[in-house]
Amino acid sequence: MTLLNKFLQALSGENYEIAQSNLTSEEEDSAIVAAHNSKTVLENINAMGATGGEIDSATTKVNTNLLQIDELLKLIVKSKNLFDVDSVTSNKYMPETGVIADNVIYSISDYIKVNANTDYVCNKNLRFVTFFDSNKTVISGIAATDAGTVISTPANTAYMVITLYTNDYDFNAVQVEQGVAITSFVNYGYSPQNNLIDILNGIIPDKSVSLDSFNFIEIGKNKFNKDSGIDGYYMSLKGDAIVSGVYGYSEYIEVVENETYFTNKFVRFLTFFDAAKIAMSGVGIESISDSSFVVPEGAKYLIATYYITDKNELQIEIGNIASTYESYCYYYTRLPIRE
Structure with missing residues (x-):
């Protein structure tokens, strides 16, 4: 009798026999954990004295709340600024090879999610731009770019890392965005869609209506x-x-x-x-x-x-x-x- 058979027997009081199980020991362990978790949930429900109708009602409420959350998430859009200032690593640079090296005058971004064969632009000078595929394997890079230079991602690009000049500008003012022209600065992050109006004290904000x-x-x-x-x-x-x-x-x-x-x-x-x-x-x-x-x-x-x-x-x-x-x-x- 396998360990899984023994566990199922102990769990139910019945003699379960899984003849010639093809499960590995790791798969059996995983199945045991899943069965144990299910047993714990059932024991907790039974201890609360919940009826089937009450369980169904609770499930309906959970599903309703999840739908409401999903609808709210649809109202949130990601900022056009792809640069996360909070993820910067100081005193490092990353050349075209993708190998990180030490240098106190540079800093590097985190992996920035981008699309292949697409134009991007940064509003600041950059020392390096390094491109990676979906596995974060380096593809190629650019030695240096001036502010406003169009950065065209090669085929199969999924991420890029930028090397910034630490002492030349405020990282809080850096913007990386899709397109060929620098536009007005916005912070990195998420915000309500433009068609939502945040009315405070009866006042509609400027430029909130098209x-x-x-x-x-x-x-x-x-x-x-x-x-x-x-x-x-x-x-x-x-x-x-x-x-x-x-x-x-x-x-x-x-x-x-x-x-x-x-x-x-x-x-x-x-x-x-x-x-x-x-x-x-x-x-x-x-x-x-x-x-x-x-x-x-x-x-x-x-x-x-x-x-x-x-x-x-x-x-x-x-x-x-x-x-x-x-x-x-x-x-x-x-x-x-x-x-």
Whole structure:
């Protein structure tokens, strides 16, 4: 009689015989633990005097709570910032080989989950970027990247590790995100979806409701929002954000293809993007001042690189001549009154 047979017999008082069991000793041990746990649960239920109906009712409540938790989890989204500052290891660097070495001027991130054949960008200079497959086996790496340089992951990439300059910037301001352009900083972590509004004391937070929800509101004639500009970088015609002390670039400005627009100030680059916000090669405009331009076929957005000194007076508007300057704003086109 095997050990498992003996245990089952002792558990039930009956003679269980498993003839020629193919279980290994480890599998028998696992089965014994499972049987013991099941027996303990049954003994606890019996000690509480719970009836079958009460057990079914408790099970229903548990399942209901699990469904509610599942629904709540669906309302939570992961931040666009993939860099976890709390997982940084100081005084280390990781070159393209994937072998960690000591150096007091560097620090390394944890494994950052990424997709293969996908573009990412970091808002800070990096010493190394090292790519790994799903088994965390090194694939390849990049020796150094400037802030805003597009990082393209190779085939089979599942993770990457970045080596940071310890003394050059605050790690709390580092952002790694999917895409080809640096966007406004957000913290790493999880947050409610954008379509959820956190109303406190009867006040709806700024920018918590999409403009698309109000068809009676439209953007004014100036399509450039100076408050959302990112200074210290310029956007190349290839869609790369590159460090510069004299330039800044706009957010994505939605435009109409084949429409004529006018800029009243010098613009270093006009970079056009399709509906997926992928830079369109060969159609960008370099160095335009007090002049009109036509949005190319297939373009949905543009990013304008401006002189920081002109930022407060820049106007990009529909038309072929400049009109009186107006700050970026919204207008009511009609009163939202139900008929």
